Amino acid sequence: MTLIPITLTINGDLTQVAVHASQTLLEVLRYELRLIGTKQGCDKGDCGACTVLLDGEPVLGCLTLALSCAGRSVTTVESIPRADPLLESFDCHGAGQCGFCTPGMLMTAKGLLAKEKKPSRDSIRAAISGNLCRCTGYGPIVEAIAAVGEGTVQPATEEKLPPPLPSYGAPRK
Amino acid sequence: MLPLPEFTLHSPRTIDEALGLLAKPGAMIIAGGTDLLPNMKQGLHQPEHVVSLQHLAELRAIRVEQKVLVLGAMTSLAEVAEHEDVRKYATALAEAAGTVGGPHHRRMGTLGGNLCLDTRCRYYNQSQFWRSALGFCLKKDGEVCHVVEGGKKCVAAASNDTAAAAIALEAVLVIRGAQGVRRVAAGEFFVADGARNIAIARDELLVALEVPRVAKRVSAYEKLRRRGAIDFPLLSVAVRLDGSAVEVVVSALAAKPRRINGAQKLAATQVEAIAEAAARECNPMPNIDGDVAWRKQMVRVMVKRALVRAIGAAQPST
Numbered sequence: 001m002t003l004i005p006i007t008l009t010i011n012g013d014l015t016q017v018a019v020h021a022s023q024t025l026l027e028v029l030r031y032e033l034r035l036i037g038t039k040q041g042c043d044k045g046d047c048g049a050c051t052v053l054l055d056g057e058p059v060l061g062c063l064t065l066a067l068s069c070a071g072r073s074v075t076t077v078e079s080i081p082r083a084d085p086l087l088e089s090f091d092c093h094g095a096g097q098c099g100f101c102t103p104g105m106l107m108t109a110k111g112l113l114a115k116e117k118k119p120s121r122d123s124i125r126a127a128i129s130g131n132l133c134r135c136t137g138y139g140p141i142v143e144a145i146a147a148v149g150e151g152t153v154q155p156a157t158e159e160k161l162p163p164p165l166p167s168y169g170a171p172r173k
Numbered sequence: 174m175l176p177l178p179e180f181t182l183h184s185p186r187t188i189d190e191a192l193g194l195l196a197k198p199g200a201m202i203i204a205g206g207t208d209l210l211p212n213m214k215q216g217l218h219q220p221e222h223v224v225s226l227q228h229l230a231e232l233r234a235i236r237v238e239q240k241v242l243v244l245g246a247m248t249s250l251a252e253v254a255e256h257e258d259v260r261k262y263a264t265a266l267a268e269a270a271g272t273v274g275g276p277h278h279r280r281m282g283t284l285g286g287n288l289c290l291d292t293r294c295r296y297y298n299q300s301q302f303w304r305s306a307l308g309f310c311l312k313k314d315g316e317v318c319h320v321v322e323g324g325k326k327c328v329a330a331a332s333n334d335t336a337a338a339a340i341a342l343e344a345v346l347v348i349r350g351a352q353g354v355r356r357v358a359a360g361e362f363f364v365a366d367g368a369r370n371i372a373i374a375r376d377e378l379l380v381a382l383e384v385p386r387v388a389k390r391v392s393a394y395e396k397l398r399r400r401g402a403i404d405f406p407l408l409s410v411a412v413r414l415d416g417s418a419v420e421v422v423v424s425a426l427a428a429k430p431r432r433i434n435g436a437q438k439l440a441a442t443q444v445e446a447i448a449e450a451a452a453r454e455c456n457p458m459p460n461i462d463g464d465v466a467w468r469k470q471m472v473r474v475m476v477k478r479a480l481v482r483a484i485g486a487a488q489p490s491t
Contacts, residue, residue: 001179021223022177024210043175044211046403048277060277063210065203067182068227108277129402130275 006070010035011079019066026050026061029076037077037103041132048131051104052076058111060130075110077103082164083155085148086110092153095144097135104131109145118149175214184225188232188349188378194224195376196351202226202378204247205282207274208290216301217291217313232285232380235259242384246285250335251276253284263384264486265392265411269338272396275403284335285379288346288359292329292367292428293405294460296320312368320460328427329367330461332405336363337424338394340432341411344384350377360432367428390415393483395475397425399462407463408471410451412479414441414487421447421476426457433476441487444480451476 003018010033019028026043029035029052041049043062050061053075080087086109089095096102105128112119112127119127124145125138133141147153182203185191194200201220203209212218226232232247237258244253244266253259254271273279273287296310296319309315311327318324339346339359346357359382362372373379392413398404409424419441424430435450452473459465 020179021182022179024177027176040174044214045207045274045278048275051277057280058277059281060207063206063281065182065206065210065225067184068206068225127276130277 004067006067008069008071009073011075017066021065021067023066024062025052025054025064025066025069025074028066029061029074035076035078038107039100039103041100041104046132047101047104048108048128049101049104051107051131053107053111056111056114058108058127075107077106080106080110081155082161083158085153085155086113086145088156089144089147089153090141091156093140093144093147095136095140101131101133101135105133105141109148112145113148116149119145121146177210177213178216178219180220180223182223182225184228186228188229188380191224191226191229191378192349192351192376194222195378197222200224200375202289204286205249205278207278207282208286212291212298215299217297226283226285226378237262237386240386242386244284244382244384246283246288246379246381248284250274250279250282250284250287253335254279259384262386262390263338263342263344263392265338265341265394265413266335266344266384268394269334269396269409269411272394272398272406273334278403284382287333287335288339288362288382289371289373289379290331290333290336292327292370293332294320294327294329294367295462296460297329320458326365327367328458328460329370330426330458331363331370331424331428331430332409332461333424334394334396334406334409337409337411337422337430338392339382339384340430341413341420341422342384342392343413344382346373346379347381347383348373348377349380350374354380356383363429365427365429370428387415389487391483391486393479393486395479395482397463397468397471397475405461407461407468408457408475410472410475410479412476412483414483417441419447419480421451421480423451423455423472423476425461426455431455441480441484444477444484447480448473448476 039049041047045063199221232245236243250270260267311318344359395410397408406425413420417440421433421436433451436447455472457468
């Protein structure tokens with residue numbers, strides 16, 4: 001197996017990483033760059049847990065070859081700041097329960113909100129129809145995204161923020 | 174975790190370069206990857222060389238010409254579904270593309286990839302371990318068919334949404350090979366062999382789909398599935414109306430999409446009779462999800478729904 005060096009932009013940082021042809025973007029994010037926020041669910045394109053933005057468009061990391069991302073821009077859930085209206089909205093609406101689908105939901109929502117400032121509930125439902133959630137039943141998730149579009153949530157203030165997550169190793173630059 | 178088998182990835186910059194690479198033994202094409210990669214993860218394909226069409230920008234355009242609509246094979250399904258001219262001149266195709274998988278699949282998946290989608294069967298789309306327990310099957314690594322007792326021909330189902338629409342719209346597939354360009358009518362592109370139901374050689378490349386533009390033509394697509402997103406079709410129905418002439422194509426029955434012969438003799442307004450003819454001619458195989466008796470009954474319902482919508486679209490708006 002040959003390692004092939006590629007350069008891509010990950011969450012705004014130009015990143016160099018050596019990958020195998022058979023590695024998916026998801027595997028490189030999680031196992032090479034230790035960006036474990038993106039979840040590995042079904043690993044065959046059924047669940048949407050691995051959703052990341054590729055050049056701004058929500059795609060499935062498990063079905064994207066890492067080599068095909070050379071020179072492109074990848075945005076993962078780690079790009080979302082701790083104080084963010086979308087995170088606060090998910091929190092307030094109880095839109096995350098076990099949390100496994102949440103990174104995928106957040107990235108799909110980010111992709112949608114970048115295109116539509118105030119998406120309708122139908123358009124939200126259509127956008128997240130490729131992301132499976134087995135806990136909350138989608139209602140709270142749709143409401144949480146809609147609230148951001150309607151501007152009824154503010155990002156959490158510093159004193160309300162939960163402590164930062166333990167670090168699993170900084171991404172290689 | 175489902176690791177991919179090892180392979181060499183090639184990213185040609187021209188069609189000729191791609192054709193050269195496809196001539197290598199064991200080479201396969203990757204377009205969007207939403208069908209090939211899950212299948213490779215399940216050990217259904219082990220290509221030595223994978224040829225990516227990512228950088229062939231010339232395959233990624235939609236062009237409106239005087240008599241035809243030309244859709245590049247690498248156009249994403251999302252773009253086909255949303256494109257204004259496709260919605261207008263090839264409504265069934267836009268609707269079909271808009272029901273493939275989920276929104277992520279449509280953004281990644283391509284029209285050419287969907288037209289060349291591998292057939293599906295509950296005895297095939299399984300892990301290596303699962304398939305080995307049954308001694309494999311006709312389609313891959315085995316000698317027996319678990320669907321048709323004593324069957325010698327694979328009956329895995331055409332599960333691509335765009336196939337029925339392309340046939341109903343009399344679309345033509347433009348194929349490039351070492352010998353040059355050839356054109357195949359969509360109606361002849363799909364063959365009744367589940368092992369490989371597409372009439373294209375492994376070293377050929379589908380470059381575009383040409384859909385004729387016909388005045389006052391209307392079409393519609395209906396899909397039966399268990400949930401509103403992600404699922405493959407349990408039935409796939411496309412109808413086309415040219416005045417009172419009607420064409421009905423039903424797919425996800427077996428390897429080859431079926432044109433309903435009985436419908437061709439009837440006028441578009443004879444909705445009940447056309448639906449009846451479709452139900453008589455269609456016999457879904459029990460190798461994909463959903464009860465067979467239910468799917469057979471739903472042929473009638475889905476054909477009717479598609480026809481009613483198409484007839485509605487044909488009425489001059491008042």
